[in-house]
Amino acid sequence: MDKTKKKLVLVGNGMAGVRTIEHLLKLAPHLYEVTIIGAEPHPNYNRIMLSSVLAGGASLSEIVINDWDWYKENGIRLLTGHRVTNVDAKAKKIVTDKDVTLHYDSLIMATGSNPFMLPLPGADKQGVIAFRDIKDCEIMMETSKKYKKAVVIGGGLLGLEAARGLLHLGMDVSVVHINSFLMERQLDQTAALMLQNELEQQGMKFLLRKNSSAILGRKRVTGLAFTDGTEVEADLIVMAVGIRPNVELARSVGIEVNRGIVVNDWMETSEADIYSVGECAEHRGIAYGLVAPLYEQGAVLAKRLAGVETAGYTGSVTSTKLKVSGVDVFSAGQYDEPPGSRALRYQDEIDGVYKKIVLRDDKLVGAVLFGDTGDGAKLFSVMKSGESIKGREKELLLGIAPGQKGADPAERLKQLPDDEIICGCNGVSKGAIADAIMNKGCASLGDIKACTKASASCGGCKPLVEGLLSIYAGDNVVKAKEGICGCTTLDRDEIVAEIKRMRLMNVKEVMNVLEWSNPEGCSKCRPSLNYYLGMLWPEEYKDEKESRITNERYHANIQKDGTFSVVPRIYGGVTSPTELKKIAEVAERFDVPMVKFTGGQRLDLLGVKKEDLPKMWEELGMPSGHAYGKTLRTVKTCVGSTFCRFGTQDSISMGIRLEKEFERLNTPAKVKLAVSGCPRNCAEATIKDFGVVAIDGGWELHVGGNGGVHVRATDLLCVVKTEDEVVEWAGAFLQYYRENAQWNERTSNWVERVGLEAVKDALAEPEERAELYARIRKTLDLTTDPWKQIVEDGSLRKNFEPLAETQTV
Amino acid sequence: MTKLLVGSIDDIDVKGSRTLRIQDKDIALFRLSDGEVLAVENRCPHKGGTLSEGMVCGKVVHCPLHDWKVDLRSGKVQEPDEGCVDTYEVEVDRSSGAVYVKL
Numbered sequence: 001m002d003k004t005k006k007k008l009v010l011v012g013n014g015m016a017g018v019r020t021i022e023h024l025l026k027l028a029p030h031l032y033e034v035t036i037i038g039a040e041p042h043p044n045y046n047r048i049m050l051s052s053v054l055a056g057g058a059s060l061s062e063i064v065i066n067d068w069d070w071y072k073e074n075g076i077r078l079l080t081g082h083r084v085t086n087v088d089a090k091a092k093k094i095v096t097d098k099d100v101t102l103h104y105d106s107l108i109m110a111t112g113s114n115p116f117m118l119p120l121p122g123a124d125k126q127g128v129i130a131f132r133d134i135k136d137c138e139i140m141m142e143t144s145k146k147y148k149k150a151v152v153i154g155g156g157l158l159g160l161e162a163a164r165g166l167l168h169l170g171m172d173v174s175v176v177h178i179n180s181f182l183m184e185r186q187l188d189q190t191a192a193l194m195l196q197n198e199l200e201q202q203g204m205k206f207l208l209r210k211n212s213s214a215i216l217g218r219k220r221v222t223g224l225a226f227t228d229g230t231e232v233e234a235d236l237i238v239m240a241v242g243i244r245p246n247v248e249l250a251r252s253v254g255i256e257v258n259r260g261i262v263v264n265d266w267m268e269t270s271e272a273d274i275y276s277v278g279e280c281a282e283h284r285g286i287a288y289g290l291v292a293p294l295y296e297q298g299a300v301l302a303k304r305l306a307g308v309e310t311a312g313y314t315g316s317v318t319s320t321k322l323k324v325s326g327v328d329v330f331s332a333g334q335y336d337e338p339p340g341s342r343a344l345r346y347q348d349e350i351d352g353v354y355k356k357i358v359l360r361d362d363k364l365v366g367a368v369l370f371g372d373t374g375d376g377a378k379l380f381s382v383m384k385s386g387e388s389i390k391g392r393e394k395e396l397l398l399g400i401a402p403g404q405k406g407a408d409p410a411e412r413l414k415q416l417p418d419d420e421i422i423c424g425c426n427g428v429s430k431g432a433i434a435d436a437i438m439n440k441g442c443a444s445l446g447d448i449k450a451c452t453k454a455s456a457s458c459g460g461c462k463p464l465v466e467g468l469l470s471i472y473a474g475d476n477v478v479k480a481k482e483g484i485c486g487c488t489t490l491d492r493d494e495i496v497a498e499i500k501r502m503r504l505m506n507v508k509e510v511m512n513v514l515e516w517s518n519p520e521g522c523s524k525c526r527p528s529l530n531y532y533l534g535m536l537w538p539e540e541y542k543d544e545k546e547s548r549i550t551n552e553r554y555h556a557n558i559q560k561d562g563t564f565s566v567v568p569r570i571y572g573g574v575t576s577p578t579e580l581k582k583i584a585e586v587a588e589r590f591d592v593p594m595v596k597f598t599g600g601q602r603l604d605l606l607g608v609k610k611e612d613l614p615k616m617w618e619e620l621g622m623p624s625g626h627a628y629g630k631t632l633r634t635v636k637t638c639v640g641s642t643f644c645r646f647g648t649q650d651s652i653s654m655g656i657r658l659e660k661e662f663e664r665l666n667t668p669a670k671v672k673l674a675v676s677g678c679p680r681n682c683a684e685a686t687i688k689d690f691g692v693v694a695i696d697g698g699w700e701l702h703v704g705g706n707g708g709v710h711v712r713a714t715d716l717l718c719v720v721k722t723e724d725e726v727v728e729w730a731g732a733f734l735q736y737y738r739e740n741a742q743w744n745e746r747t748s749n750w751v752e753r754v755g756l757e758a759v760k761d762a763l764a765e766p767e768e769r770a771e772l773y774a775r776i777r778k779t780l781d782l783t784t785d786p787w788k789q790i791v792e793d794g795s796l797r798k799n800f801e802p803l804a805e806t807q808t809v
Numbered sequence: 810m811t812k813l814l815v816g817s818i819d820d821i822d823v824k825g826s827r828t829l830r831i832q833d834k835d836i837a838l839f840r841l842s843d844g845e846v847l848a849v850e851n852r853c854p855h856k857g858g859t860l861s862e863g864m865v866c867g868k869v870v871h872c873p874l875h876d877w878k879v880d881l882r883s884g885k886v887q888e889p890d891e892g893c894v895d896t897y898e899v900e901v902d903r904s905s906g907a908v909y910v911k912l
Contacts, residue, residue, distance in 0.1 A: 516899050519867060522866050526866065549864070550873035558873065562857070562858070562862075799822065803820060803828070809814050
């Protein structure tokens with residue numbers, strides 16, 4: 001025994017006490033010689049997860065937090081199956097019921113709570129238990145094998161969890177509750193009724209407003225009687241009517257006890273060198289029953305014992321985020337609308353969603369969420385900060401709509417403070433998880449679970465933990481700042497700013513001046529620089545075809561065998577017999593292996609040899625369909641009011657007009673448009689970069705859609721009346737996109753990244769739109785059909801042809 | 810060793826390429842920004858992509874199909890990929906601009 005170490009005795013082997021020791025071991029590993037005394041014959045286990053064990057989600061071994069080895073490895077003496085019977089505060093020693101005597105320098109009382117057993121006649125019969133420890137679980141599991149009917153007394157959180165577990169074990173379960181609605185400590189009546197509905201669907205039965213009077217049966221329970229004279233059959237009765245802090249021992253020592261053992265902000269009791277933490281402790285009048293505050297207490301106590309400065313524990317505003325029987329419920333603060341408060345409620349009985357926020361003056365003081373609890377953490381954070389929410393009430397209630405700035409879940413996660421508790425079951429903060437990822441090499445959910453215990457219990461925080469993983473691990477993977485490619489550390493915005501500032505005029509100049517590591521760049525940056533230069537200086541910049549990607553250079557799509565495909569422009573997907581005949585003749589003359597319709601409503605001639613391209617273009621006499629490259633591809637249309645009985649507008653002429661207006665536009669990534677003639681949307685405009693849907697008397701303008709690898713539906717930008725306005729908005733949007741997005745960034749990714757609100761703001765003023773439109777028009781007016789250009793210009797045409805006959809020298 | 814006159818240096822755009830077929834071989838000629846003219850077999854060792862259609866960055870061409878990088882002087886494919894293409898000796902008469910390929 002090390003004489004220089006102080007003796008620390010922990011009475012109680014539960015979650016709060018042992019967590020304190022864990023912290024202490026980290027802060028001052030050699031300061032104390034630790035002994036832990038626990039009444040149960042188990043190592044430290046997660047009591048909250050008992051519900052999961054019952055419900056079949058976890059095994060008893062999985063809920064152990066610190067196994068027997070942990071105690072050995074940390075030099076902790078563990079006495080299980082002992083109860084402390086006497087504490088001599090003057091002599092500083094304790095005695096257990098097995099006659100073990102221990103001296104201490106510091107003592108922590110972490111005796112937890114006892115389940116409150118209703119003092120009913122018959123409560124001592126076989127088959128009447130609480131739901132508190134492993135033994136209770138074992139009895140429930142045993143009983144379910146031989147008996148059928150279970151009755152749970154208590155419709156609070158614990159009772160419902162027990163009921164869920166018993167249902168899973170195959171029993172017929174009824175929940176008895178004295179109140180008229182469930183979980184009144186967390187939910188208001190509306191949310192409680194919705195919850196009850198859900199649980200009834202799962203098979204749970206409810207006996208509300210029933211006051212139990214006696215337990216029936218002989219040696220074993222057979223039923224439960226109520227004060228109103230009714231009875232219910234029962235083979236098992238689980239009492240889940242509440243817990244009482246276990247203060248017997250403390251009281252016998254003469255320590256100040258109220259409802260719990262009274263402690264100050266440093267978890268000190270009224271007796272010197274005796275501390276208390278956990279459910280048995282009462283701090284500023286509150287004995288907490290949720291784990292997060294208890295873990296906070298433990299952290300403070302550990303610092304105190306280690307001699308580390310701490311501001312002390314100041315109490316917790318609690319929030320409860322639960323999966324009650326698979327149903328998401330969130331509750332925080334004063335959800336019960338005390339006098340002087342006002343509430344906003346949202347109730348959707350179809351989707352089973354209920355949300356309520358409670359305000360006092362202009363501050364958020366309480367909230368209840370049912371069904372959709374995604375905003376729980378944010379609301380709680382707002383509550384704790386005490387900030388004014390004036391003007392944001394509805395936004396907080398309804399949640400931020402997707403596509404708006406800050407709505408991105410990753411953004412929200414980033415903005416959470418480090419001390420925000422992410423995992424309520426285990427009290428793990430955002431900072432702890434971030435630390436695990438960045439400094440302890442955690443790279444997966446499993447790693448984080450093992451390291452911090454986050455997500456190791458109910459799993460409700462899994463999406464948040466995964467979100468943090470991508471935020472922090474993402475940064476970690478690329479330690480050095482990454483530029484647009486390996487040639488530079490500058491990002492797109494920096495490069496564009498420098499080009500503008502220094503009026504750089506060609507690709508080579510940019511790479512020189514901005515000190516590219518590869519003097520001629522690479523296949524990623526050359527085309528992007530070419531694009532940015534063309535976008536910034538439409539008049540002065542001479543497009544550099546050698547910096548174009550292959551398809552754009554040859555104005556055709558290269559295929560796997562080195563041949564190309566030719567797609568002539570067919571505006572709005574409308575052709576004519578003459579046009580079709582022309583295409584057919586050319587296809588025959590050049591022996592084109594395959595003629596196919598494209599998704600963009602035009603024809604594709606596949607398998608064309610490079611040297612035939614200019615000739616084919618010449619014979620077709622049609623403009624390039626630009627089925628290649630980062631440009632406007634097509635404008636799809638549906639029949640619309642020309643012939644369709646449902647068409648409200650002429651989608652065909654609108655589509656053709658848009659295609660003619662914007663063809664040949666250089667964009668950061670390909671842009672696909674469509675125009676539908678009515679809300680049936682047969683042109684699938686809502687998965688396009690810019691989609692137009694006709695309504696009676698106007699046009700809906702949609703943006704940011706994508707029908708490819710990651711399908712994204714559009715966001716509604718606005719509604720306009722006339723065709724001219726459609727063109728004006730399309731031009732303004734496309735130009736804003738051109739000027740701000742990264743090369744190779746589709747509108748869908750870009751709108752997600754910057755947020756729809758930012759786009760709307762930029763396009764809100766008519767003057768702004770007019771300027772954007774003027775710039776895009778200027779750019780477009782300088783373009784010309786490339787096929788025609790190549791056909792007529794020998795110096796361009798030669799690149800399609802092999803070198804002439806060689807002569808031997 | 811046969812020496813073939815294949816054309817003039819002005820037939821090839823700077824950082825561009827031209828193709829030719831000699832004795833069943835498809836050859837790609839590249840004119841680099843420093844004036845050097847290099848010739849390689851016009852077939853990427855990966856999936857046979859036409860290197861003549863690729864982007865030239867310095868002395869390296871990026872295959873248009875899957876962006877493999879071929880060093881035009883040695884014919885070797887750059888890391889992380891592996892492979893190589895045949896290279897052919899090129900002679901340029903700087904006064905006349907005539908380009909010869911030696912086979």
